Amino acid sequence: MLLSVIIVSYKVPQYLQLCLESLTRSLKNIDSEIIVVDNASEDATIPLVKTAFPQVKLLVNSENKGFSKANNQGVAVAKGKYLCILNPDTMVPETCFQDVLAFAEKKDDLGAVGVRLIDGTGNFLPESKRNLTTPKVSIQKLLSNGNSYYATNLDETETGKVAILVGAFMFLKRQLYQEVGGFDERFFMYGEDIDLSYVITQKGYSNYYLGKVTVLHFKGESTVKDRQYALRFYGAMRLFARKHFHKSNLFDRLLGFAIKLISQTYAAQEIKKPINLGFERRYWVSDTPNLNDQPDDILRLNWDGLRAAYSEKPQHSRFIFDLEGSRTADVITAMQQLKNRQNTFRIRPSNCNFSCGSDSAHHRGQVL
Incomplete structure (x- = not known):
């Protein structure tokens, strides 16, 4: 089998339906399989997949095991030469995997491949391509300075090597995924893509950003942007820094203190509602x-x-x-x-x- 697409789903049945329909179109004439790992959604997800997409392999967890562990579950039963880790709140174009596979087959140093992501408003998501998240970059990100966090040296429509890709769409060989140990399960949600990208480059492989392929990522449908989100997101950066760069207890405590301050800002914003644009x-x-x-x-x-x-x-x-x-x-x-x-x-x-x-x-x- 050439390709296995792994989707970890949590409480997004309608978006998953859209994703699976687009996948079915894009995987036509490709020897492939789709594996959905549901993290105890307890909603319409299970009957939806069984009824509308009976060809999909479905793994059902009795509890939310997090993004890393659930993806590792999916990969454990995958048979493809290549893997694509894909979010359920995405929609891929018909030629997506045809284009990504053609690119991947030409690279001898292939690590992971990412694509150009846009959000539900049609705008480019800069996290599609990122620089290495060093402790300095983490602090700058905490202070709302994302210039060093994102790989701005590469235009959004260009193709080239980047350090870090986003877990909403990560394409790589299954053998490589297994070689590096898959996602580190200490990352419950967020940061696991940063860690996997970095570990891949440490093994001597190159990660590529493929700007000619655009995928829609609604972003955040499984997560509310609240204080808990901030603690998990920036806490994942802290874990990454601790794992790969800093063993200093003092630095770790300072970073932890900064994360708590930032999370309070998110808590103050929780009552705010999305802007209602209206339409004529x-x-x-x-x-x-x-x-x-x-x-x-x-x-x-x-x-x-x-x-x-x-x-x-x-x-x-x-x-x-x-x-x-x-x-x-x-x-x-x-x-x-x-x-x-x-x-x-x-x-x-x-x-x-x-x-x-x-x-x-x-x-x-x-x-x-």
Whole structure:
């Protein structure tokens, strides 16, 4: 088998449905398997996978074992030459794995491969490519200075070597994953991708950022950005620094104190709600000929009509993309063409009565 895709899911059944539909399209004609490890979601996830995607291998945990341990569970039963660690709140274009596999097969020093990620507003996510998270970089990140945290030397659409990739999409050989011991299970959530990226380079391999492949990552659908999030995120940086760089108890205590201060800032922001952008008009985008349940106040656009509208730069609009009559690659392109003009986006998986999307990388998304 050529490829195994591992997805750890936690309480995001609608986003997982979107992800699995896009994966099914992208893996067509590729000898592959999809493995979903559910971390005790206790919602519609299990019946969804069993009913809508019976070909998916499903592992069900009775408790939330965290990102690292659950991924290691999935890899333990995987059969592919390559692995892709993928978040459930992602949507991949049809040619995603065809392009990544073609790139990987040409590299003798292949470590892990990452791709260009965009959020639910169509904007680039800079954590797609990062520098090594040294203690100095960690402190700067704590102080909201991300210039040294992100690999800004490489343009977002370029391809090149980077130190650190993001766990939302990490592609590598299964043999290499096993060689380095997989994800360090001391990282419950966050930091495990930094650690794995670094360990791979320490073994003499190179990590690559592939900027020509764009994947939608709604980001944070399994996590609320609150005080607990801050403690876990920056605590993971502390663990990474302790593991690889600093054995100093004094430095460790200082970093721990700084993390507590930062977490208090997050706690003060917990009551804030996502900004409601609103919209003046709604568009349903699809090439499906009929839509019986289309609301009276929604405007119909086929894909040719939407592309023609790009030059008009529509604003204050909500675009609902129906995957039943759309390519995932076209949806990803459209979001980037229409971004930053107070437009919002929702995506309806095929044959579903809901759509999902996110208007901010800092807040949970919305299912309608």
